[in-house]
Amino acid sequence: MDLSQQLKDIIEQHKHTEATDFDYLIGEGGYIPSNKEILTDIIAALVQGKNVLLKGPTGSGKTKLAETLSSLFNQPLFSVNCSVDLDAESFVGFKTIDYQEGKQIIDFVPGPLVQAMTHGHFLYIDEINMAKPETLPIINGVLDYRRQITNPLTNEVIKAKEGFNVIAAINEGYIGTTRLNEALKNRFIIIDVPYLQGEQLKTLIQENTELKDDQLMSQFVQLSNDLIEASQQGKVSEDAASIRALLDACDLSSMIPPKRAILRSIIDKLEDDREKEVVRNLADTLFE
Structure with missing residues (x-):
């Protein structure tokens, strides 16, 4: 039985209770939820292949939560840290000059999005609302049922391997942040991550x-x-x-x-x- 199926079974066994106990799976040093329903709901979304948007104040543990989910699913986590300087190459990759058998060639170096898609791993987009609005539409096709992108640098159509998931995070109300448009927001299951107390x-x-x-x-x-x-x-x-x-x-x-x-x-x-x-x-x- 793979881990995703194991997590599905755990949720099924506990879906009529107030919380699901993942302590024995998380292990020491993992994210400690203020409410275990948070972790249950995120896992339920991810095992169904849905994208998850973590919304909460700075320092509330959103990145730690993403790392814990990566560990829970036994999936490597590729990360993109957004800023106003973020461009398509930061997501997709870039071209570079290389040498093969003594000849100069143009090679493509895959970015975190392409690597996560081709290997079926997790992609974590931190502070997604810091990115310029014109940059984010490039991932719309990745986030919906198509699960694919046309690489603007190579024209190759890349389809996500099974297991690929997107976890994003936002800090609302900060200088430099922008409001996510509805088309992008509707592609996520949104989870509020409060401070631990x-x-x-x-x-x-x-x-x-x-x-x-x-x-x-x-x-x-x-x-x-x-x-x-x-x-x-x-x-x-x-x-x-x-x-x-x-x-x-x-x-x-x-x-x-x-x-x-x-x-x-x-x-x-x-x-x-x-x-x-x-x-x-x-x-x-x-x-x-």
Whole structure:
């Protein structure tokens, strides 16, 4: 039985319950969902060959989730990091001059999209809403029932091998992002990925940082909760509440005082002095 069928069977067995337990499949260091229905629903979409769009604040674990799914399905993960400079070659590949039997030839070097399609692997498109709107239509045919693309550099029609899937991620509301058009959005199953909090966050700290002090871990969990609340109230940006930055602070706190770790990992990344002061005050209430 292949892994996709195994995952289908697990979902079928648990579809009338509130959550499906994938802990024994994920293993230590994998993504810890705030709600296990999130993981169940994504897996259900992927085993049916659907594209998944992960939507959530920065540092909420979208990339870690994509890596965990890649591991769960035992599929290599090719990645594209979007920006305003992204062009077709960043997806498809590029031509280069090579030598074969002493003769100069024009060779094509496949990009992450072509590699993922031809090998039947996963493609992860990070911050897809950072790409220029005119760049993304090139992948429309890849994302719908056709599962194919005409390589603009070679005119070759590339059809995706079975197992190929697309996982994309967006951070909404950031400078430089654009709204996804409906044609593109409709090609995805959309999953909201919230910040981890409470015991799930504490488990994440235990499994992914050098911090071993239980009391300090609990204090960092509370700091994260306070930062998320401050972000929701508009007092700080989402960057201040990033779980990624919090984990860096936890790592450093295993070797230096916590407030200095927070300064290096969170506060000094912020541009606004008022935001820095909010984070500093929250840290002062929790750490000596």
